[in-house]
Amino acid sequence: MPRGLFITLEGLDGSGKTTQLQRLAAWMQKRGMDPVITRQPGGTATGDRIRALLLDAGSTPIAPMAELALMFADRAQAIQEVIEPALAAGKTVVCDRFTDSTEAYQGGGRQLGSEVVTQMHTLICGELKPDLTLLLLPSLEASLARARRRNDRTTQETGTNESRFEQEKKDFYKRVWQKYREIAEREPERVILIEGNLTIDEAHEQIIEAVSERMMALRAKS
Ligand code: TMP
Numbered sequence: 001m002p003r004g005l006f007i008t009l010e011g012l013d014g015s016g017k018t019t020q021l022q023r024l025a026a027w028m029q030k031r032g033m034d035p036v037i038t039r040q041p042g043g044t045a046t047g048d049r050i051r052a053l054l055l056d057a058g059s060t061p062i063a064p065m066a067e068l069a070l071m072f073a074d075r076a077q078a079i080q081e082v083i084e085p086a087l088a089a090g091k092t093v094v095c096d097r098f099t100d101s102t103e104a105y106q107g108g109g110r111q112l113g114s115e116v117v118t119q120m121h122t123l124i125c126g127e128l129k130p131d132l133t134l135l136l137l138p139s140l141e142a143s144l145a146r147a148r149r150r151n152d153r154t155t156q157e158t159g160t161n162e163s164r165f166e167q168e169k170k171d172f173y174k175r176v177w178q179k180y181r182e183i184a185e186r187e188p189e190r191v192i193l194i195e196g197n198l199t200i201d202e203a204h205e206q207i208i209e210a211v212s213e214r215m216m217a218l219r220a221k222s
Contacts, residue, residue, distance in 0.1 A: 002222050004091040005215065006083070006128070008098040010191075011136035012176060014147030016203060020136060021096050023204045024211065028092065036086040039096035041074040044081045050074040064110040068117070071102045072124045079125060098130060100183050100191075108179025109172045132214045133191045134207050135184055140177050142197050144170070 009024075011017040021037065028035045041051040050070055053059060062070070075098070086093045099121045107117045184193040192210040194203050 001088075001090045004087045004089070004093060005132070005218060006087055006093050006095070006130045007211065007214075008095045008100065008130040008133045009136070010097060010100045010104070010133055010180065011138075012140070012143040012147070012173060012180070014143040014145070014150060015136040015138055016146070016200065017096060017136050019200055020134070020203055020207055021094060023200070024134075024207055025094060027204075027208060028094075033092055035092040035094050036082065037094050037096075038078060038082050040078060040098060040101065041071060043095075044074075044077050046077045047074045050077075064106060064112055067110065068102065068106045068112060068120065071106065072120050075099070075102075076124050079128060083128070095130075098133075099125065100133060100135070100180070103183060104176045104179040108182075109176040111175065114179075114182075130190060131218070132210065133187075134194060134210060135180060135191050136194045136203060137177070137180055137184075138195075138197045140170075140173060143177075144173060 007024075009017050009021050025035055025037050040047070041054055042048050050073060054062070054067065054070055054074075078095075083093055083095065099117065102120075103114055103117045106112050107114045181193075184191045192206075194206050198206070
């Protein structure tokens with residue numbers, strides 16, 4: 001049985017990533033595919049608990065290295081419980097964030113650097129890498145405004161506040177944004193950059209084009 005395709009979606013908070021993931025999943029399901037959709041942090045029972053700890057705006061301070069370790073603890077659980085079994089069964093896995101997020105947020109934003117993230121990745125994830133990464137990178141200003149609006153809505157509706165990351169200073173997000181660009185430039189084969197302030201439909205079109213191309217290439221190889 002050929003391994004499934006591992007696709008990740010990346011971007012700043014408020015980049016429209018979650019909407020695009022839902023549109024992509026619907027597009028795949030319409031074509032008879034049965035993708036496994038997951039997210040990080042979260043996506044497993046243990047991961048959801050790690051997520052709550054990481055994103056709770058009222059929680060006690062978390063040291064940058066502890067944050068990094070928790071992101072990888074969540075990832076280790078997801079790989080064993082969800083990602084590897086699905087890929088081994090030939091299923092396409094679509095994951096909302098993966099190690100690029102850690103490199104951008106902890107490596108760039110928290111200034112831990114790329115090296116430590118790469119080392120942790122090798123230790124925890126081994127050879128596992130996305131076959132295709134869709135990086136949504138609208139302007140920094142547009143992303144931040146959207147993330148703020150979304151968080152205010154969630155707080156009003158559910159009473160929970162997941163804004164710990166979104167409360168970070170603008171400089172932090174600038175570093176995250178720049179690190180994402182650096183990753184895209186370093187790995188143009190894997191990372192498809194979806195730039196600019198596109199409409200939802202325009203970004204969806206670019207995503208579909210990239211995914212279709214990658215699927216055809218995979219089919220031609222097998
Ligand atoms: P999201 O799932 O709503 O995109 O939010 C998850 C938050 O966690 C987001 O602010 C990015 C952050 N994050 C990291 O800082 N490092 C990581 O490795 C991952 C997966 C997420």
